[in-house]
Amino acid sequence: MDVNSINIEDIVKQVLADMTGKAPAAAAAPASAPAAQGGIPKTARVAVLTDLKHFELKEYPIPPLGDDDILVKVEGCGVCGTDAHEFKVDPFGLIPVALGHEGTGEIVAMGKNVKTDTAGKPVKVGDKIVTCMIFKDDPEITMFDLNKKNVGGADVYGLLPDDDIHLNGWFADYIFVRGGSFGSTFFNVSDLDLDSRILIEPCAVLIHAVERAKTTGILKFNSRVAVQGCGPIGLICIAILRTMGIENIVAIDGNEQRLAFAKRMGADNSVNFANFQGIEALTEGVKDAFGGHLADFAFQCTGNPKAHANIYKFIRNGGGLCELGFFINGGDATINPHFDLCSKEINLVGSWVYTLRDYVTTFDFLKRAQAIGLPIKELITHKFPLEQINEALETNLSMKGLKIAIVNK
Numbered sequence: 001m002d003v004n005s006i007n008i009e010d011i012v013k014q015v016l017a018d019m020t021g022k023a024p025a026a027a028a029a030p031a032s033a034p035a036a037q038g039g040i041p042k043t044a045r046v047a048v049l050t051d052l053k054h055f056e057l058k059e060y061p062i063p064p065l066g067d068d069d070i071l072v073k074v075e076g077c078g079v080c081g082t083d084a085h086e087f088k089v090d091p092f093g094l095i096p097v098a099l100g101h102e103g104t105g106e107i108v109a110m111g112k113n114v115k116t117d118t119a120g121k122p123v124k125v126g127d128k129i130v131t132c133m134i135f136k137d138d139p140e141i142t143m144f145d146l147n148k149k150n151v152g153g154a155d156v157y158g159l160l161p162d163d164d165i166h167l168n169g170w171f172a173d174y175i176f177v178r179g180g181s182f183g184s185t186f187f188n189v190s191d192l193d194l195d196s197r198i199l200i201e202p203c204a205v206l207i208h209a210v211e212r213a214k215t216t217g218i219l220k221f222n223s224r225v226a227v228q229g230c231g232p233i234g235l236i237c238i239a240i241l242r243t244m245g246i247e248n249i250v251a252i253d254g255n256e257q258r259l260a261f262a263k264r265m266g267a268d269n270s271v272n273f274a275n276f277q278g279i280e281a282l283t284e285g286v287k288d289a290f291g292g293h294l295a296d297f298a299f300q301c302t303g304n305p306k307a308h309a310n311i312y313k314f315i316r317n318g319g320g321l322c323e324l325g326f327f328i329n330g331g332d333a334t335i336n337p338h339f340d341l342c343s344k345e346i347n348l349v350g351s352w353v354y355t356l357r358d359y360v361t362t363f364d365f366l367k368r369a370q371a372i373g374l375p376i377k378e379l380i381t382h383k384f385p386l387e388q389i390n391e392a393l394e395t396n397l398s399m400k401g402l403k404i405a406i407v408n409k
């Protein structure tokens, strides 16, 4: 079919459906309109969060493709804590919104000007890609200097305000990657399997955190490293440290199952905080786990302010700390600036999302982690089809499993 022609009938149908406000329930929505010539359908299904805790599968016409645009058939997309937050309270005020930013899929059509990805690697129809940030307002954000400026202010597909294209998130059959001044970035990751590609975005968060940690000059191959919090974020942190050759890692959490997984991901020892009464006892527990030493460096991977306050106690004088657990506001933490920070001369860095460079580093990390036998793909504990997007989000909220993913048929 000619993807450059707009089907008026479909638009009218959509407008009518929107006016009635009664789009079909997610589970009952039909599949995308049948494929025309070339295998590309006229319409695509998009999971739109239309209300709190309520996705609807809406069907939109696939827009005409410009010379710089790419149409991607979605294969899968991870559910992120941010998606769960949007689902529950819509803190960014985006409803109605097409969510899903940890996605990947296959290029099925592209404009004539699209020749390479953001790294300069050639792309063709059939290649598998992931999108990264959208640098709409400030191309300078693409900087590679870790301490100069971070990516705050950049957009991503899956957290964009709704517009007349609608195919803006990866919880969908197709996503429309806009070229030119829109500022999209994307990478050809055809050499990674689907599960690995779904894990790229959360792994990039930790690649960035470790890069930030390295700027302190303290994190070395023989450092004693504490990782507090063993959700997907802490577990990936451990795997990255392990692929760097760091073996002296202690994982801290209150969940035995997660602590056991942390050991399989490369932690040498673990501490269950629930087994200790008070911060002094817990500090002794961490010290014991390091054979009588405090940590040289620590990563804070929980969204719990109390955990932020605790972690200083686990670090030796002159040691380092990377705080990355608060993607969203989790409230205030109380520390004693004299004992915890000043007199110990702690080297503290914060870490927030990632840069383009962290993405390309992530591709190699994923290959290396699997090559040395780390069970990185076991992070994906649940897979749902697009029709069960509401169940997928509920599963995430119920804290069952680790990484929940939507995988298209």
Ligand SMILES: NC(=O)c1ccc[n+]([C@@H]2O[C@H](COP(=O)([O-])OP(=O)(O)OC[C@H]3O[C@@H](n4cnc5c(N)ncnc54)[C@H](O)[C@@H]3O)[C@@H](O)[C@H]2O)c1
Pocket (backbone or CB within 6 Å): 081, 205, 228, 229, 230, 231, 232, 233, 234, 252, 253, 254, 255, 258, 273, 301, 302, 303, 304, 306, 307, 324, 325, 326, 327, 328, 351, 352, 353, 354
């Ligand atoms: N910096 C970034 O750019 C960025 C990106 C994504 C997520 N995050 C943040 O990372 C955090 C972790 O994400 P996740 O997906 O792994 O979350 P998660 O909720 O699955 O895991 C958090 C873990 O911390 C443990 N925990 C809670 N309190 C603790 C304590 N006092 N001591 C030790 N462990 C404790 C929990 O048992 C749980 O296993 C979130 O708060 C999220 O906001 C940050």
Ligand SMILES: [Zn+2]
Pocket (backbone or CB within 6 Å): 080, 081, 082, 101, 102, 201, 202
């Ligand atoms: Zn995410």
